Amino acid sequence: MSVKLPSIVDSDLDSLYAPDDRPEVFQNSNDLPLETLVNHILPISQDIGGRVLKVPGTAKPGFSEIFRNGAFPNGVKEYLLPELNTYHAIFESAVQRHPDRPCLAYHEYEFENQEHKERYVSVTYKEVNDWKNNFASGLVFLLETNPYKNLDLESHQKIINHARDYKSYNAYNLSFVATFYSGNRPEWTIADLACSSNSIATTALYDTLGPASSKFILQSTESPVIVCSKNKVETLVSMKASNPKELESLIALVSMDPLNVKDNNKDAALVKLAEKNNIKLYDFNQVVKIGEVFPREATIPSPDTTFTLTFTSGTTGANPKGVVLSQRAAAGAIQGYSMLLPHHKNMREFAFLPLAHIFERHISASMFLCGGLVGFPRIGGTPQTLFEDLKLFKPTFFACVPRVFSKIETTIKASTIDSSSRINRALYTQAIEAKRSKQASGGKGEHFIYDQTLIRNLRSKFGFDNIETCYTGGAPCAAESIEFMKASLGIGFSQGYGSSESFGGIVMSLPFHTPSVGTCGSISPMVEARLRALPEMGYDLTDEGGPRGELQLRGATMFSHYYKNPEETKKSIDEDGWFSTGDVARITNEGWFNIIDRVKNFFKLAQGEYVTPEKVENLYLTTNSILTQVFAHGDFTQSYLVGIIGVDPVSIVSFLKEECNVPASELDTEEKILKICNTRKVRTQLLLHLNTNIASALNGFEKLANLYIEFEPLRLEREVVTPTSKLRRPIASKFFKSQIDAMYKEGQILKDLKL
Structure with a gap:
């Protein structure tokens, strides 16, 4: 039997926090505005939320005790407040609180001349909300009236019956599936929000899947529509032409780029090519305009409605597995981020990692809760143009994989502590060591002289002028590298762990918490963890330095099952709801996670x-x-x-x-x-x-x-x-x-x- 542990609830004399046995974080008896709760009360103190506690009495033979966030060790949470139980509700609350604040920003592009303007343009929360409502109305209307519908196909029946049946949708009863296929851009997010707010399940393709996996995803989901960049249209039409029966359900494409249809031009030829293969081709603005003319009531999701299917490419070369994620999982992941990582309404996130993967989708969606701004790379952007975009947009927050930060680290070292100039070496070595020393004591490590001179010069070189924190995941990052980046650029740095099955990052070190540097830190209050002993691999629950074993997860952000794949689902989720990640973790005696190996990779x-x-x-x-x-x-x-x-x-x-x-x-x-x-x-x-x-x-x-x-x-x-x-x-x-x-x-x- 478990024992009640001290929690953040006990320290709150004004009853701001809900009792341990409640799914919500706040009971808010003082009726504080949501803006105050999100952007002033949160995040919780790193001293209590920056580590995990084990729950006594919860161990079983072969399994460790259950570990939970130190602020909420007596129960897993689901949301901040009961009304914030879907991604749709989170975005709606942001629109109500911040209608005129910038929401999405893009590197301006002239489609007619095919050239970028050297500036970023932003659109407000209200404008994005209007676009997503009109896009949803237009999309459903154009699918309902599509001449290539075949009501013998289940996905096409779901189009006709969507308004009737949406309230019954859940993990196993999905709407028709809308597919996205493009690089990161505002239209991707607007279409995603439109589907989210109307109980339409989504999935995504990406170039590195390859044609076989792309065909597999479209065929298994019976997706009737793909919202894509124009340069994907011909490829998609050709795929259907080669697989007319398997992809019979695909009847519409929406180009995110404008289609300028003139006599016998390329765009007109694309439209004809699509129609030849029973596909109607529209552009994004057409769909929005149709939605303005034919508006309809939103078909608002419940927490159990499927939000997205994210397909993970296998490490063995097999078909990708479709991870089924609910609106509840999305809401839990977004709010879990807000409880641990620093945020405010003036945040400017640069969405560089692919939205087709759950990491970036989680991070960018988390910006909306606090009323922040998400900026996108230029159309056709590459790693080479990344820093030019950063210099133009000047974000405050940037999430990326370790190899990008490794290149930044190498470049910094080459011009500072490893510089061929003796003066540069001496000055920067002194400055960086001074910053490192101050940060070792906790906090940002401000230094009045160096911050205004040498550190400012380095920040400007990479477009990091306004960067406050960076976040990395997907692969290990050395503690020394993190310490160097923090000191040389004067920033906070967080390393995390997560997966498609957990809706992105659910374990994260705190950016200014020096003792946990080099680890993955603490776990989200929305998830609990335990370890399974692996004696055959030499990992045990009594190992010195903290228990080691296979990491298992359970909680509000977790997926329900693999799409149409009961065999893999049964292998991965046990009868008590524990998901076996396949990753080997150590939970240190201080309460931090380290991912150290893969199960069966021996x-x-x-x-x-x-x-x-x-x-x-x-x-x-x-x-x-x-x-x-x-x-x-x-x-x-x-x-x-x-x-x-x-x-x-x-x-x-x-x-x-x-x-x-x-x-x-x-x-x-x-x-x-x-x-x-x-x-x-x-x-x-x-x-x-x-x-x-x-x-x-x-x-x-x-x-x-x-x-x-x-x-x-x-x-x-x-x-x-x-x-x-x-x-x-x-x-x-x-x-x-x-x-x-x-x-x-x-x-x-x-x-x-x-x-």
Whole structure:
């Protein structure tokens, strides 16, 4: 039987917080405005919310105690207030509180001349709300009147009966499914809000899925409409032309770009091509205008209504799994963010990560609760144009994956502490160390002189002039890297963990909480966790430093099941509702999460030793800043590991010049650099450097014994990683077979080295 633990409820004398057994966070007996609760009371204090507590009496054989957020250890919450139980309700509340505040911003683009203006334009919450209402009305009208409807198809029946049946929709009884396919832009979010507010389930395609997976998603969802950028139209029409029966349900496309239909021009040809394949093609503005002429009552969702199906690309190459997420899950994830991470109504988030993946969808939606602004990259933007957009938009908040921050870190170091200028090295080393020292004591670490001079110059270089905090996830980020970024740019930095199944980030370190740097921090009050012992992998619940095992999750933000996939659902969710993530975690004695490995990602070497490659890869990455990617390989016929590694272009050149005495004249092209890197002499010196940094963190048999080097070996186009950068280990082993075979033929390159 569990014991009642002290919570934030006990510290509140004015009864602001609801009792522990209630699903809402606030009971708000003083009737404070929602604006006060969201933007002034929240986030909760990092001293109490920045760690987890274990609940005594909840352990079972083979499983740890249940862990919950330290502010609410006696029960999992679902929402801040009962009325905020859907994504629709959250956005509506923002419109009511902030109708004239900017909501979405975009890099202005002239479609006729196909050129960007060097400025950002914003639209208000009221304008976005009007657009999403009109878009929803227009979309449903055009589907209802579509001449290619076939009422023998279930999804087309759902179009006709939507207004009648929407109140009965839930996890297993969905509306017809609208699909999105484009880069990040306002139309994506407006269409998403329109569907959300009208009980229309959605899904998304993205380029790296490939045609087979895209066809699988469209066929399994029977999606009748795709809202896409114009450059996707011809591809989608061709896909239906090649699969007329399987994609019979697809009868409408909405181009986010304007269609300027003139006699025999390209847009007119697109319309004709679509109609030839039983598809009506419209543009976004047409749909909005139709909605203005034929408005209809919104079909407002309930918490149980399915919000979205997000398809995760498998690490084995199998068909993607459709994660079914409800309005309740969306609302819980958004409000969980607001309870832990700093926010305010003047926030400006730059939505760089793909909206097709749940990470960015979670982050950008969370901005709406506080009344913030979401800005988008330029149309056709690339990683190369990222910093130009940041300089124009000047966000206060930026979420990205570690490899982008790693490039920023490398660039900063090259012009500061590793600069060829002795003066620069001295000045910036002193400034950054002063900031680091102040931040170690907690808080932002303000320094009156350095903040106004050297630190300001660095911030301006990357468009970080107004950045307050950054957030990263998806892969491990070294504590040293986080500390350096925080100090050199004068920002807060949060590292998190989550998945499609949890509606994005549900474990997050707090950006100014120094003791938890390098961990994933605490868990959202909307979710609880426990660990399953993995003795076969050497992970136990009594391990020194905190229990280790497979992370299991349960709570308001979690998915219900995998779409039309009961077998995988049964494997992943037990009878008590615990979802097995497949990730191995340690929960430190201080109450913070570390993700350290993957379940079943282990193999036996020839001498009988078991190795978990993900642990190996993570340690090499977090202890060696020169590395950007690591793929560790081993099998039962060999007694040691070999590695395919990616190196940072700037850092490796410095290493070659300083540690290997390679003249700069021999390092003027990428081809020359890689050729030199893959000589036995350099590989030996580099591997010695890497393994020295690993020290005793790995056993000898767990360390790499040979290397193959590229700048970015694990690339999407090679299909060796998923779009979210997860390694597809079996596919990578086949792709790099020749390099792996060559390394094993050569043997252990450090074996005979005399140290």
